Amino acid sequence: ETGVTQTPRHLVMGMTNKKSLKCEQHLGHNAMYWYKQSAKKPLELMFVYNFKEQTENNSVPSRFSPECPNSSHLFLHLHTLQPEDSALYLCASSQGTGRGGRDTQYFGPGTRLTVL
Amino acid sequence: AQKVTQAQTEISVVEKEDVTLDCVYETRDTTYYLFWYKQPPSGELVFLIRRNSFDEQNEISGRYSWNFQKSTSSFNFTITASQVVDSAVYFCALSEAGTGANNLFFGTGTRLTVIP
Numbered sequence: 001e002t003g004v005t006q007t008p009r010h011l012v013m014g015m016t017n018k019k020s021l022k023c024e025q026h027l028g029h030n031a032m033y034w035y036k037q038s039a040k041k042p043l044e045l046m047f048v049y050n051f052k053e054q055t056e057n058n059s060v061p062s063r064f065s066p067e068c069p070n071s072s073h074l075f076l077h078l079h080t081l082q083p084e085d086s087a088l089y090l091c092a093s094s095q096g097t098g099r100g101g102r103d104t105q106y107f108g109p110g111t112r113l114t115v116l
Numbered sequence: 117a118q119k120v121t122q123a124q125t126e127i128s129v130v131e132k133e134d135v136t137l138d139c140v141y142e143t144r145d146t147t148y149y150l151f152w153y154k155q156p157p158s159g160e161l162v163f164l165i166r167r168n169s170f171d172e173q174n175e176i177s178g179r180y181s182w183n184f185q186k187s188t189s190s191f192n193f194t195i196t197a198s199q200v201v202d203s204a205v206y207f208c209a210l211s212e213a214g215t216g217a218n219n220l221f222f223g224t225g226t227r228l229t230v231i232p
Contacts (some may be wrong), residue, residue: 009159042120043207043222056219088159101149101211102168105220107161 003027004108006091012114013081021076021111022092030096032074033105034066037088049074081115088112119143120210122223129198130231136227137193139208145169147213150184150191151220155205167191198230 004025013019026033034046048056049068063085065077074091088110094103121140129135141150153166165175167184175182179196195202205225212219 040224042224043220045219074150090159090161101147101213101219104151104163104166106163107153109158109160112159 003106004091004093006089006108006111008111009109010112010114012116013078014116015081015083017081018077018079020078021089021091021113023074023076025072025074025091025093025106025108027093027095027106029093029106030071031094031103032068032071033092033094034074035090035092035107036075037074037110038088039087043090047076078113081113083115086113086115120208120223122206122208122226123170123204124127124226125224128229128231131200132197132217134194134196135198135228137195137206137228139191139193139223140209140212141189141191141208141226143189143210143212145212145214149211151208151211152182152193153209155157155225157204161207164193179208195228200229200230200232203228203230 002096007022024087027098029085036044036046046060047054047066050113052068052071063080067075069080090110092105094105119142124138127135148169150167153161154164165182172186174185181194183192191208200226203225207225208223210221
């Protein structure tokens with residue numbers, strides 16, 4: 001199994017739908033992240049979890065709701081999204097908490113989300 | 117202000133040519149880390165290298181080499197004898213020890229196309 005997996009790879013949803021993105025890491029890491037990648041913009045960090053505890057929420061709208069049941073799994077629950085939320089959502093993990101900046105983050109292949 | 121600038125939006129080269137991707141960063145921290153990632157069409161960000169601010173030695177890995185110059189706040193990436201498989205978007209990123217957080221600041225990426 002490859003290091004960080006994400007499902008589904010592609011998702012099309014209406015603005016009234018509720019869906020969830022799933023991320024799983026097989027690297028034995030303790031920190032997990034959600035990023036949003038929109039066209040022509042730098043990757044945006046959304047959430048950070050260290051040892052299952054959320055440590056960062058970069059002013060993300062409440063229509064995005066993360067869940068981290070254990071250090072290997074991370075979910076992003078989506079509801080009442082807007083078309084501008086269409087993007088590639090990337091999950092990453094790192095060995096340590098990343099504090100001090102030294103830990104390398106390893107990324108999954110992403111979920112391409114389209115909101116109609 | 118953007119912490120990482122990749123001024124080259126798109127570059128095209130013919131196979132076997134050498135190509136250099138530029139990265140300029142901005143930070144007030146004395147301890148920081150610089151990264152390069154490759155994003156092929158599949159979407160996954162592939163980790164290439166991490167350097168810390170105290171190690172200015174240039175690095176070579178096969179056809180890849182990196183030139184870190186603190187005097188110009190640059191961390192450039194050179195691919196020698198480019199191949200079609202090198203076609204991807206390349207991201208430079210910075211993390212700072214002083215923020216106490218897990219933030220990776222990404223540039224906007226450089227799309228490299230290697231023409232056979």
